[in-house]
Amino acid sequence: MLHRKCARICNIVPCGIVIYHTLVSGSLDSHASRSMNLRDALLQGLADLPGTRQFHLHVLVSSPRKHSNLYPFATPRPKTFLQDILVLLSEQPTDSSRVFVSAIEASLYHVPSTSSAVLYISKVDSTGQGKPPSPTPSLVRALVTYYVDPTTRPLPVAHLWVHLFARAQNQYLFPNSSEFPGKRPLTDVALCAWWKRQLSAVANEVVARHEAMRIRLFYVLPGLGELEAAHALDRVSTSASASATRSVPWSYGHPYSQTEVPLPIGRDEHIGDVIPWFDDDPKARFLDEIAYTTDAEGVRSPERKRPRTSRTAQRGDPDAEGSCIPKTEQTSRALGKVSIEEFWERMSFRQECIAGAVTGFFVMVTSCPTPGRPGLYSALAPLPGQVSSQMVKRVLSSLMTGHEFPTAERAVWSTRVLEEAIKGLCDGLKIVQSGGDAQSPVGTPEREEKVALPETPRADKRRQAEDVSPKVEPIARVETYDSYIYGMVSVSNPEEPRKGASGGDGTGAITVLTARRKKRGAC
Template sequence: MAQDGSLLKACQAALQRVFPLSESGSVRIDTLFGRPTPVRSLYPLAHVHPSDAHARHTSDAPAVYKEHVIVSASWKPEHGEDRMMYALEMFVYTLPTCGAGLLYVSKLDSTGFAPSAITTRSQLPDEHRHAPSIIAALTSGVITYFASRSHWREMPHITHVSVHVLARAQPAYLFPSSSNHSRKHVLSDAALIRWWQARLSESIHQVRVTQPNDLVSAFYVIPGYSRLDSHPLVPLITSLSEQEPKSCKAYVRDAHWIYGHPYNFTDPKTNASPALPLHPHPSEHRKLSGNEVQRKRCLSTLVPIFHDDPKGRFINELCAGAHEPGHRSATSTMYGVPQAQREAMLEREALDRVSIDQFCESLGYRQECCSGNAVGVFVVNVSQVDQRDAQRAPVSSQQEQGNEPSWDPHPTDSHAATKRSAPHAQPDSLPTNTLENLILKHMLQDACQWSDDTQAVQLTRQYHEALDRAGQRQTSQTSQQKHGEKNLWTIVQLEKFPENLLKPSTVDSTTTSTSANTPPNSSIRVLSVKRKRQA
C-alpha cells in the first residue's frame, strides 16, 4: 500500500471499481518521479522588460521547478505472464512564488495487452454499462490527483493548478511497433480529441465533488477550426437518455467546456479572466506582489513553453525572428547592456507585438496543426479562492486586463507570509538523468518490439528489474523491498465480471457497442450514387 495522498494511492483507488472484464488477473502500477529541478524554460521572458535596460533582470525571474513523472501499468492474467499495457509521461511544474502548479501531459500510449472486456455491453447491468476501461480510469485518476492539488499537499500556498493536454494522434508514442499489435486500438484524431475530453471531464467532475469551493474552468480548441467547424469532430451533447446518468457523455456535458483559449477570456458573470500560473484570480491580487513586467498579460506571461509542444516551437520561432539581419529596434543599438540581456529584450519586444489572438489564429496554419490531422489543445484551470474574496464585487475591466491590479506590497495573509521554497522530492524519486535513461533504454528504443507477445514479456520483466535496481540505489539494502513496493509500485487484483449479472443477449452477435475507453465516432454521411441503366 502506498502512502496516503500519494500518486500511487490515487492510481490504486482509480481501479477500485467493477470493470466489465472477461478474465481475471492483476495490474501492477509503477509511479516514477524525477527530483525537482530548477528550470527557466517555462516562462523564459516573463521577467524581461522590452525597453528598460535598467529594470531588474535576473532577480525577478519566477522560480520554476520541474518534475518528470512516469506512470506505467502492466497486466498479468490469472494464468499468464506479465506484460506492459499502458504508460503516461508527464511534466509537473511548481511555481512557489506564484502559488501555482502546472501539469503537462506529454505522452500517453498503450500496447494492446490490456485485459479483454465484454464485447456486448448490452448484456451488462445499467450501472456497469458505461464503466470506463482500465486505461481510461487510470488516466482520469492521475489527472484528478494533480488537479485537486494532492501533489502539493505539503505546500498549502499552492492554490492554482493548470492542466495542459495536447491531443495529437500517432500510431505509437512510448511503445515502438506497438501499433502492429492486433489488439491495440489506434484512435483517429477526432476520436482521440473526444477521448481526452471525456477523461478530463471525469476529472473535473471529481474535483467539483471533492472541492466544491474551487473555481474550475475548462477550455479546448482545435487550431484551424472555428467553433462550428469543430462540431463534426467533437459533437455537442445536448441531452442524455435515462440509461446514461453517469456516462462519459454526462461528464462532458456537465464540465461546461468553452471553445477557445483561456488567455483573454472574460467570464460574463464575474467580469474576470480565469486564473493562470503567473496571473492569479483577480480576488487574489491583494495577496501577491510582483513587478510591472510580469503582471502584464501578454504572450510571454500567458503561454507556457513545454517540451515537444507546437505552441512552444512557434514562440521560439518568433523569438528567433528578432535576431534576423533585417530586424531593427532601439534595443539592438543600446550600449553598455550585456549581450544576453539585449537579446532577451529583443525577443520580449518581438513577442509583445503579437497579440494572443493572432498567435492562436496563426497556430492553426502551422504544419503541425494543418497537415491533415486535427490537434486538440486542452487547458483546465482549478483555483482555490478564499470565501471572503469570492464574495467581493467584480473587479473593473482595467484590473481584469491586468493593467493596474490592486496589489498589496505588504500582504498580511498567512499563506502569502509562508516561506515559499522549492518542493520536496517524492519518496524514492530518481535523478532526472537516471529516469530518462531508464525509459529510453527499456521502453523507447526501436529495438523494443512491443507488438510481439514473447518479447513483451521479456521487456516488461527487464523494465521492472531496472526499476527495482534504481529504487535500491535510493534506499538501504535491508529496506529496499518493503520501501520500494511502498512508494514505487503496487499490485491491484481485478476479478472477472460475474456471469450471473449478465443479461441475456438480445442483439445480433455481430453487433457490439463502442468500447468505454473509445468515444463513439461521429456520424458518417454517405451520398447515394445512381447507376446508369444498362442497355
C-alpha cells in the same frame, strides 16, 4: 455494508510482510487522502474496473529541480521547479505472464511566487494487449484527479493548470506496438473527444467533492470554428458522455483572457508571459519562430553592436541611432508584436495543425481557497518516495530505445526486463548497455559494490529550508521501491458487456480510408 466493487492492494514492506488493504469506493477520509501517495491513488483509480484482473504498477516521480524554461521569454524569468512523472502499468492474466498495457509521461511545474503549478501530460500510450476494457482511461483520470484535488495534491499551491495537446499517432511510448493486431488506436477526432470526456469526468468529480473549487475548461481545435468543433466531437461521443460534460461547461478558446484564476506568472498581454513552453509542443515551436525568425530570411543572429554616434543614445533605445539592442529585448519586441488572439489565429495555419488530421489543445484551470497540504514546504527538498531525474530518464530511454511490443512474446519479454531493471536500480544494481543481438536486453542488471549513498529522506527528517538544493539527488532504495514505486491491485468486479472496436484504448491514430474499386463488367 461494503460496496460491491472492491479491490485488494498488495504491498511488500521492508520486513517482508504482505499487507492487504481493502479499498472501498468513497471510504477514504480526508486524513487518509492527505497521506496518500501517487502510487496508491492510481491503484485506487483502477479498483472499479470490471472483471477479475490483476494489475502491477510502477510509478517514478523525480525530486524537484530548478527549471527556467517554462516561460523562457518572460522578463524576468520566474523561479520554477520541475518534476518528471513516468507511470507504467502491466496486467497479468490468470494463465500467462504480465505485460505492459498503459503508460503515461508527464511533467509537473511549480511556481511558488504565485502559488501555482502546471501539470503537462506529454504522452499517453497503450499496447492493446490487456483485457478489455482498457485501464488507460481510469489511469489517466486518477493521475489528473490526484493533482487537481487539493486534499491529495502534493504541492501547497492554490492554482493548478493542466495542459495537453491531443495529436493522433499509432504509438508514443511503446515502440512497434502499432503492429500488434489487438491495438486499435483512436482516430484524430475520436482522440480529442476522448480527452474531453476524461477531463470532464475529473472536473465533475472534484467539484462534487469541493463546492468551493473553481474549475474552468478550455479547448481549441485549430482550423475549426466553435460550431464545427462541437459538431465534430458530438458525432463520436455517446449520449451518456455528452450529458456528463454539462456539469462543468467547456469554453471554446484559449484560457489566457479569463480573470477568475490568476496566470502562473501574473497577468500580461505579452504572449511570452502567458503561454507556457513545453517540450515537443507546437506552441513552443511557434513561440521560438516568432522570437528568432524574420518574415522570410530564416533564423537571424543577434544584431552586432555598433559604436554610439551620439552621447544621448541610450542602450536598448530602438529610436536612438547606433544603439545596441540586447538579444532578450529583441525577442521581447518580436513577441510583443503578436497579440494572444493573433497567436491562436495563426496557430490554425501551422503545419502541425493542418497536416490532414484534427488536433486539439486542452486546458483545465483550477483554483481553491486553501492550498494543498499544510505545513512547511521546501520547493527543492525531495519528498519521501521521489527518485532522481536521471533514473526517470534512464528508464524512459530504455523503454523507447531498447524494447518493442509488436507481438505478445516480445511484449512479455520487454515487460519483464524493464520491470526487473527498475527494481534493480532501487537495489544497488547498475544498468550496463549490452551489444548483443536484437533479442538481448538493452539493460542487463549487474550488481555493483554497495556504498554509502544518500537515501530518500523520511518525512520527519527532510530538510525544510526554502530553496535549499540537495547536494546529491535522492537514491532510491528497496524501501522506496516497496512503499512508493511498485504496487499491485487485484480487481474482482462484475463483468461488463464487451464494447465494439470503435471505443479504442486511449491512444490516437489516423485512420486512412481507401475507396473500393469497382470491378469492370464484361463487354
